[in-house]
Amino acid sequence: xxxxxxxxxxxxxxxLFGVTVLIFLMISFLSPSDRAALYVRDIPKNDAVMDxxxxxxxxxxxxxxxxxxxxxxxxxxxxxxxxxxxxxxNFGYSRSAxxxxxxxxxxxxxxxxxxxxxxxxxxxxIGVFLGIAAAVNHNKPIDQITRxxxxxxxxxxxxxxxxxxxxxxxxxxxxxxxxRLSPWASQVVDSPLFHSFTYLVTVDALLNGRVDIFLDAxxxxxxxxxxxxxxxxxxxxxxxxSSMLETLRxxxxxxxxxxxxxxxxxxxxxxRPNALIPxxxxxxxxxxxxxxxxxxxxxxxxxxGIGSAAGAAAAQLDVITVLSFTLMTGGILILxxxxxxxxxxxxxxxxxxx
Amino acid sequence: MNKPVDIAETRLDDTPHYLAMRNNAPAKASPxxxxxxxxxxxxxxxxxxxxxxxxxxxxxxLFIGVSLAAPLIAPPYAxxxxxxIPRDGYGPIPKEPGTVWRNNPPPLPVWLKALGFSEWIHLFxxxxxxxxxxxxxIWGARSALKVGVIIExxxxxxxxxxxxxxxxxxxxxxxxxxxxxxxxxTFPFLLAALTLSAILTPxxxxxxxxxxxxxxxxxxxxxxxxxxxxxxxxxxxxYVLAARVIGAKxxxxxxxxxxxxxxxxxxxxxxxxxGTIVVxxxxxxxxxxxxxxxxxxxxxxISFARNWIPDLGHYWYILVFPGVALLLFVLGWNLLGxxxxxxxxxxxxxxxx
Numbered sequence: 001x002x003x004x005x006x007x008x009x010x011x012x013x014x015x016l017f018g019v020t021v022l023i024f025l026m027i028s029f030l031s032p033s034d035r036a037a038l039y040v041r042d043i044p045k046n047d048a049v050m051d052x053x054x055x056x057x058x059x060x061x062x063x064x065x066x067x068x069x070x071x072x073x074x075x076x077x078x079x080x081x082x083x084x085x086x087x088x089x090n091f092g093y094s095r096s097a098x099x100x101x102x103x104x105x106x107x108x109x110x111x112x113x114x115x116x117x118x119x120x121x122x123x124x125x126i127g128v129f130l131g132i133a134a135a136v137n138h139n140k141p142i143d144q145i146t147r148x149x150x151x152x153x154x155x156x157x158x159x160x161x162x163x164x165x166x167x168x169x170x171x172x173x174x175x176x177x178x179x180r181l182s183p184w185a186s187q188v189v190d191s192p193l194f195h196s197f198t199y200l201v202t203v204d205a206l207l208n209g210r211v212d213i214f215l216d217a218x219x220x221x222x223x224x225x226x227x228x229x230x231x232x233x234x235x236x237x238x239x240x241x242s243s244m245l246e247t248l249r250x251x252x253x254x255x256x257x258x259x260x261x262x263x264x265x266x267x268x269x270x271x272r273p274n275a276l277i278p279x280x281x282x283x284x285x286x287x288x289x290x291x292x293x294x295x296x297x298x299x300x301x302x303x304x305g306i307g308s309a310a311g312a313a314a315a316q317l318d319v320i321t322v323l324s325f326t327l328m329t330g331g332i333l334i335l336x337x338x339x340x341x342x343x344x345x346x347x348x349x350x351x352x353x354x
Numbered sequence: 355m356n357k358p359v360d361i362a363e364t365r366l367d368d369t370p371h372y373l374a375m376r377n378n379a380p381a382k383a384s385p386x387x388x389x390x391x392x393x394x395x396x397x398x399x400x401x402x403x404x405x406x407x408x409x410x411x412x413x414x415x416l417f418i419g420v421s422l423a424a425p426l427i428a429p430p431y432a433x434x435x436x437x438x439i440p441r442d443g444y445g446p447i448p449k450e451p452g453t454v455w456r457n458n459p460p461p462l463p464v465w466l467k468a469l470g471f472s473e474w475i476h477l478f479x480x481x482x483x484x485x486x487x488x489x490x491x492i493w494g495a496r497s498a499l500k501v502g503v504i505i506e507x508x509x510x511x512x513x514x515x516x517x518x519x520x521x522x523x524x525x526x527x528x529x530x531x532x533x534x535x536x537x538x539x540t541f542p543f544l545l546a547a548l549t550l551s552a553i554l555t556p557x558x559x560x561x562x563x564x565x566x567x568x569x570x571x572x573x574x575x576x577x578x579x580x581x582x583x584x585x586x587x588x589x590x591x592x593y594v595l596a597a598r599v600i601g602a603k604x605x606x607x608x609x610x611x612x613x614x615x616x617x618x619x620x621x622x623x624x625x626x627x628x629g630t631i632v633v634x635x636x637x638x639x640x641x642x643x644x645x646x647x648x649x650x651x652x653x654x655x656i657s658f659a660r661n662w663i664p665d666l667g668h669y670w671y672i673l674v675f676p677g678v679a680l681l682l683f684v685l686g687w688n689l690l691g692x693x694x695x696x697x698x699x700x701x702x703x704x705x706x707x
Binding site for chain 1: 406533534536537538540541542544545546548549550551552553554555556557629633636637640641642643653656659660663664665666667668670673674677680681684685688689692
């Protein structure tokens, strides 16, 4: 067990190294003037100025030198300041958002965290509930219905589902608007009287005693939550169902039945805890990938998180920005995978004790 | 992981025909069974017994039919690229389904004439910019299939190459190739594909290729892993040993003996991923990283709806027709895939998420 964790941790630097090399290879496809966005805010149109920038930031140097500078940064020969270095948090400048990428990430991240926090409960909770219902009623109507429901769910392109949801629940019924806050509410939130403690609007609204803003934020969260839930339920339903079916066939479950427990007791006390181990690990991965931004859902609903920023940057071919998001999400996913593997080992005594 | 089950050995005995054969009554075996062989027969029987996979097959056949018959259903102008959607003027306001085509309509299709119409009407309406939605949906089926088959084929090719080399040579080659695969798997798929297509678009120009290449580059890993596993088992078979004993070269053993015997399950499953591939492509197109405006591509057509969100109740047809086409296309492949995965290979159950 300890050996397994150590091996996983030892392999991580290699994977991270590979990921950064691959990303930098993609950067090296760009022209020097595009690459200049790694270091300067405005790309000059003037050739002579551009040549100066290429020299100053070493954009004509061999690729391994450029990679190293990109990774750890270096001292600027002109100003003497440290420039670049993704390890120091310098990802370059975002053309599409006209600000440093790191600042863009910092500003957009709370909205994504908020969306993740609110979506993860319905995704996992209802997905698991349906999965257990399907497994306990194996081959009965509930199983068939949830099966059809889940095939349609994972076939539904998220942007089609999201736009249909907007059409019905916003354009027609006017229930749930897109965006993050109504104009009146964002005015209040931006005013000096409103204290932002966490930058999670719902939490801050309650801390400021503004229930109306809290409710307004929830109304805006509804559509993305509904969309993310529906397209993710299928996954949880299937994993829970197959894991539960397997567990119900185990001998210890047969023993529990044989000693006279009710079916409900067997399911709740004996089968479910073990059947949910794979769900726990899957949940970790879902949270991690949602924290990296759900590009399409955020874009459709005009939700100001990481994902919609990445989508907008890509549409404007702002490579440096999209790339930084990819790098960040990749990093989160690597960490999450590690945590999940360790968690898995702790949850499952068969792995823990071997 | 369990030892892979040889398909030919599984569950043969639950077909009545097999029972009949065991009871020395070969005359009862249906002619279809002799034609297909017992294993394919079992497969076909299970597929056609299941209503969900039947619906899936019907949908796939429908879309293949539509894409083959596209020039008859919606004839293009004689001189222009048929994938470019014809437009009825340039106005920004969408027109309702059933409006008559006023400006420079393309040739009238035979079936519409047979129904007694003397001029083209916008069957599904037009989007802003007056692109005809019906034409786009019909020719969009063709570009979806084209994109799906090309991307899937090339992705599978890379997967086969990496997976078979890795499985056959094992040892250090395997370790390196598998770490390489792991690095690619670390990338968040959609973001990585977005990045690469944003890089490739200025180089290759707008069109099918940047997004396709991006989806291929970040899509081959699971096939490589599956094939590697199958190669590892096939490698130990006696006929491979025999080939090695008579002195066959590695390249010959791989291409003649191992790959043909190892790729079949992965190939079938990969072909069913066409639906997923087409959605990913449509997603990139929807985000504006894909085909040019006016190209017959569902993702592109759906993205028009983004400009009308507050009025979608009124202009529902810009979203509903291409959206439903895309949904049904994917649903078809997934319905068949779901059934086939269950029947084909117990190891694959639950994959395809």
